[in-house]
Amino acid sequence: VSEARDxxxxxxxxxxxxxxxxxxxxxxxxxxxxxxxxxxxxxxSHAAPAHHFGDRAGLLSAVAADGFRRLNQAMxxxxxxxxxxxxxxxxxxxxxACANPGEFAVMFRPELLDPDDPDLHTHGGMAHQRLLDAVxxxxxxxxxxxxxxxxxxxxxxxxxxxxxxxxxxxLLPADDDLISAVLSGAVQPHLGGTPA
Amino acid sequence: VSEARDxxxxxxxxxxxxxxxxxxxxxxxxxxxxxxxxxxxxxxSHAAPAHHFGDRAGLLSAVAADGFRRLNQAMxxxxxxxxxxxxxxxxxxxxxACANPGEFAVMFRPELLDPDDPDLHTHGGMAHQRLLDAVxxxxxxxxxxxxxxxxxxxxxxxxxxxxxxxxxxxLLPADDDLISAVLSGAVQPHLGGTPA
DNA sequence: TGTACATCAGTGAACGCGCGTTCACTGATGTAC
DNA sequence: TGTACATCAGTGAACGCGCGTTCACTGATGTAC
Numbered sequence: 001v002s003e004a005r006d007x008x009x010x011x012x013x014x015x016x017x018x019x020x021x022x023x024x025x026x027x028x029x030x031x032x033x034x035x036x037x038x039x040x041x042x043x044x045s046h047a048a049p050a051h052h053f054g055d056r057a058g059l060l061s062a063v064a065a066d067g068f069r070r071l072n073q074a075m076x077x078x079x080x081x082x083x084x085x086x087x088x089x090x091x092x093x094x095x096x097a098c099a100n101p102g103e104f105a106v107m108f109r110p111e112l113l114d115p116d117d118p119d120l121h122t123h124g125g126m127a128h129q130r131l132l133d134a135v136x137x138x139x140x141x142x143x144x145x146x147x148x149x150x151x152x153x154x155x156x157x158x159x160x161x162x163x164x165x166x167x168x169x170x171l172l173p174a175d176d177d178l179i180s181a182v183l184s185g186a187v188q189p190h191l192g193g194t195p196a
Numbered sequence: 197v198s199e200a201r202d203x204x205x206x207x208x209x210x211x212x213x214x215x216x217x218x219x220x221x222x223x224x225x226x227x228x229x230x231x232x233x234x235x236x237x238x239x240x241s242h243a244a245p246a247h248h249f250g251d252r253a254g255l256l257s258a259v260a261a262d263g264f265r266r267l268n269q270a271m272x273x274x275x276x277x278x279x280x281x282x283x284x285x286x287x288x289x290x291x292x293a294c295a296n297p298g299e300f301a302v303m304f305r306p307e308l309l310d311p312d313d314p315d316l317h318t319h320g321g322m323a324h325q326r327l328l329d330a331v332x333x334x335x336x337x338x339x340x341x342x343x344x345x346x347x348x349x350x351x352x353x354x355x356x357x358x359x360x361x362x363x364x365x366x367l368l369p370a371d372d373d374l375i376s377a378v379l380s381g382a383v384q385p386h387l388g389g390t391p392a
Numbered sequence: 393t394g395t396a397c398a399t400c401a402g403t404g405a406a407c408g409c410g411c412g413t414t415c416a417c418t419g420a421t422g423t424a425c
Numbered sequence: 426t427g428t429a430c431a432t433c434a435g436t437g438a439a440c441g442c443g444c445g446t447t448c449a450c451t452g453a454t455g456t457a458c
Contacts, residue, residue, distance in 0.1 A: 009420055009434060029307040031227045034411060045436045050413075052434090108365050111225040147381065154368055155355065155378040162358025163350070169304050172350055182351040185343065186382045205401060205453055230444060241403045246446075248401090 014052050014062075016042050021063050022102030030106055035059065060106045061117040067103030068123035071096045075130050086138040089131065090160045090187045094179055097164030104168065108161075131157060159186040210248050210258075212238050217259050218298030226302055231255065256302045257313040263299030264319035267292045271326050282334040285327065286356045286383045290375055293360030300364065304357075327353060355382040 010016065020041045024033055035049040035056060042048075053059040074092045082088035097104040106112055113120060135153040139145060145152070163182055166172040206212065216237045220229055231245040231252060238244075249255040270288045278284035293300040302308055309316060331349040335341060341348075359378055362368040 007420080013434075029305065031308065036411065046411095047413085047415095047437075048435055055412075108361070108367065109225065110365065112227065147377070151374065151377040151381070154359070154362075154374055155382055157368070158358035158362060158378060159351065159355045159382060160358070161362060162354035162356070165304070165361060166350075166354060166357060169306065171304065172353070178347065178350055181343070181347040182354060185347070186351055186355060203453085209401075232444065242444095243404075243446085243448095244402055251445075 010044065013042070013044065013048060017049055017052060017059070018063055018066055021059055022067075022100065024102070025063070025105050026102035030060065030109065030112055033060065057112065057114040058117070060112050061114040061120050063103055064107045064109075064113055065117060065119035065123050067100060067107045068120070068127045070100070070103070071107075072123060072127040072130060075127065075134075079130075079134060086134045086156065087183060087187055089134050090156060090183045091179065093131075093160040094164045094167070094183075098167055098174055101168045104164065156187045159183065206240065209238070209240065209244060213245055213248060213255070214259055214262055217255055218263075218296065220298070221259070221301050222298035226256065226305065226308055229256065253308065253310040254313070256308050257310040257316050259299055260303045260305075260309055261313060261315035261319050263296060263303045264316070264323045266296070266299075267303075268319060268323040268326060271323065271330075275326075275330060282330045282352065283379060283383055285330050286352065286379045287375065289327075289356040290360045290363070290379075294363055294370055297364045300360065352383045355379065 017038055020038050021033060024038060024041060033056065035053075036046045038059070039046045039049050049059060053062055071093070074096045075089045078088040078092035079085040107124070132149070132153055135156055136149050139147075139149055139152060159182065163172065163179060167174050167179075172178070213234055216234050217229060220234060220237060229252065231249075232242045234255070235242045235245050245255060249258055267289070270292045271285045274284040274288035275281040303320070328345070328349055331352055332345050335343075335345055335348060355378065359368065359375060363370050363375075368374070
């Protein structure tokens with residue numbers, strides 16, 4: 001069903017609502033989201049979004065869960081094709097955030113989300129665990145670092161998260177060279193150089 | 197005027213509205229803020245906040261501007277009393293964010309603020325400049341670092357901003373030892389150790 | 393010291409609007425026979 | 426192949442509510458004389 005016909009059944013309304021919500025958030029922030037505004041944007045009855053997501057928290061949770069799922073996938077792809085997995089994961093994290101600012105804007109805002117959403121916990125937890133595993137594996141590769149996994153993991157997460165946030169907000173330029181240079185010095189201190 | 201008498205004129209309603217707004221944001225996020233909810237919280241007519249701030253963006257801009265002013269002051273105090281100014285500024289940045297989550301939550305959200313607020317530009321610009329100056333001064337102190345000011349500044353900002361964000365969100369613990377350890381490795385790579 | 397007046401911070405009733413929610417419904421799809 | 430029926434995605438009118446905004450007002454403060 002790829003044709004855009006005017007029909008009673010949308011075909012994939014749930015997906016369309018997620019995409020529209022992410023776009024709306026990217027444009028006007030999470031505060032501007034209402035079930036009715038999303039319905040209007042998709043061109044559907046105002047009651048339709050509630051049919052799929054229940055309420056605003058349900059909609060935003062679905063956007064966030066889908067974001068975590070895709071972030072996790074992007075990090076997995078990056079790690080598999082690189083000789084410096086942690087560095088690649090860091091770049092993938094920042095790249096995902098820049099390419100999906102709407103999703104990113106709600107993924108780390110628990111007060112906007114449904115704390116009981118199972119998908120959110122599943123995908124959020126998997127993405128988190130992937131970062132921790134990558135740090136642990138990276139530290140295991142070298143014996144000349146005396147920092148704990150916790151400290152390196154916190155620093156790695158902080159730098160990629162902060163970089164992504166500041167770039168999305170427009171406070172730092174979205175420059176790949178800058179991103180690589182920043183990550184080189186923070187995510188892989190024991191390598192201390194540029195990746196292959 | 198320190199007594200809490202029931203009077204027609206509040207005494208310092210503007211200040212009280214700023215405090216209440218920051219508290220409300222810290223509790224329920226910026227999405228939950230309305231002029232009427234703040235008026236209710238302070239116990240004042242629902243039209244009073246508009247009298248001082250015009251609209252929601254004006255109120256949030258005033259909260260953000262006050263936040264930048266105090267952040268700037270905190271960083272200045274930290275730099276003046278430390279032998280490692282950049283490290284001290286970084287800790288002050290994180291500490292400010294943790295102690296003022298309401299202010300911090302709107303300070304870097306341009307879509308919620310009035311882009312023409314002069315106080316916001318003034319104090320935001322001063323805080324930004326202080327960070328850049330501290331990085332430049334820090335780099336000037338050592339000749340064995342081959343990174344540009346831009347890269348070090350971006351990394352320093354990213355790590356303190358990311359750390360603050362993740363701690364406020366509850367994703368990293370608010371642990372001073374962890375904060376110091378994370379900053380030691382990222383903000384001052386050429387010193388590579390702990391401060392005095 | 394006392395009076396008159398200007399100023400302005402805060403009030404409260406009224407308004408129109410967009411919101412979430414409800415609910416009886418309509419129309420498309422899939423399955424049983 | 427055709428008919429009957431169950432399912433469910435999406436509709437649209439109606440509701441009550443909190444919101445921002447307006448506006449004539451009230452009451453406290455400060456200044457002029």
